[in-house]
Amino acid sequence: MKIPSIKGFDQEALEKYVKNTGWLMLARVGSMAIKILASIALTHYLSKEQLGILNYPVAFTTFFTAAAALGVDGFVTRELLRNPEKKNQLLGTAFVLKIIGGLVILPLIYATYTIVNNYKTIDAPLIFIMTVSFTGLIQSFNIIDSYFQSRTQGKYIMRVQVAGNLLSAAIKVxxxxxxxxxQWFVIALLLDAVLLAGGYLFIYQKNGESIFKWTFKSDIARFLLKNSWPLAFSAILVSIYLNIDKLMIEYYIGSGALGNYANAVQFAEAWYFIPVAITASVFPAIMNARRDDQVRYQKRMQNMYDLMVWISMAIAIGVTLTAPFIFRIVFPAEYYSGAHVLSINIWAGIFVFLGTASGQFLIAEGYTKLSMLRTAMGALINITLNIFWIPKYGIAGAAFATLIAYACSTFWILLIPKTRHQGIMMLKSLLLITLYQKLKGSTDQPK
Known part of the structure; x- marks a missing residue:
């Protein structure tokens, strides 16, 4: 298939990486569609209160499962690109580290739930929380994803994710x-992780590889932990400002409000697969350009920011215009107020798209601590705004808090001299300056 040329973009690079991104996109689109249909079915089967209780264990445990991942996935992808001959050592060591992390979080989750529940009674029972907490252990197999990303073999990721989501939806239906x-729907949440891990394991073995060749190396473990801990902490912070609003909504206004909010927000967050798929696909090209040609490296970063803005802005406009109509067509009446939340939250996607892209720059440059600090600021802003706005404005207040927190977090790099240029590049994309230049046929814009 011939990829149409776009002014300002390197055609050869576009051909190679758009095709791989296409596989990832297909996987995520299929997954999104399946999840949305299953979610719509759930809203007709469960009450708002039950849906809120079902969402609470995921929101509660996500901080711990993010910690259990240790931030090694993205770092292992980078190291596989640099040292493909160390594949078995890198994957094996990362796998063992993630297994240990998954085991460590289990008693921590139990203790945290007990403390919180003594202070304020939680509607979701402990057995629900502990069931979902085993996701942190099972996700250890997801390190296989890093292997396929390093080889730009998105088609295998597609097969695993589409198959897993088809089975997951079939189970829920x-x-x-x-x-x-x-309680069976809570068990299904854990089963989702099992299906994904099993799929990765199957496709890895089918491609002639074997996890039995993996080996643990203590020196590699120290190297990974030393270099990835900022990413791990950043992942925890990301999970905080992605999910703290849900916990605070349950605390301030109850499970019913959480069910309504979670139902709306999942439609806004469903699009977040797009920047992940794009960056995962082009990250090898960005790393290669950084090594060989700094000018091309900057051009590719600018083009990635441009794409992120164009796609996310189109989505935001389309969803805002259609949200009220969609909610009245497909959801029960008790969920109608979620349309307003979706119309607000969908605009946060612009900053999520740009933040995901600039995150690749921070990783490529080794600025992992800056990435962590950027995320920490976003989490702090989100928590602070939620404290004041949820009691006053309800779930709409939580949506506005998320929007502002994402914007501040993404453009925080403007305050740092060594990353300010990237912030300016993002602003040029956001204000459509580079779009105007491309349309005018400018030849001096980044590719």
Missing amino acids: TLILIGASL
């Missing part, structure tokens, strides 16, 4: 048809 209780 089956539970609805047989009239299953809420």
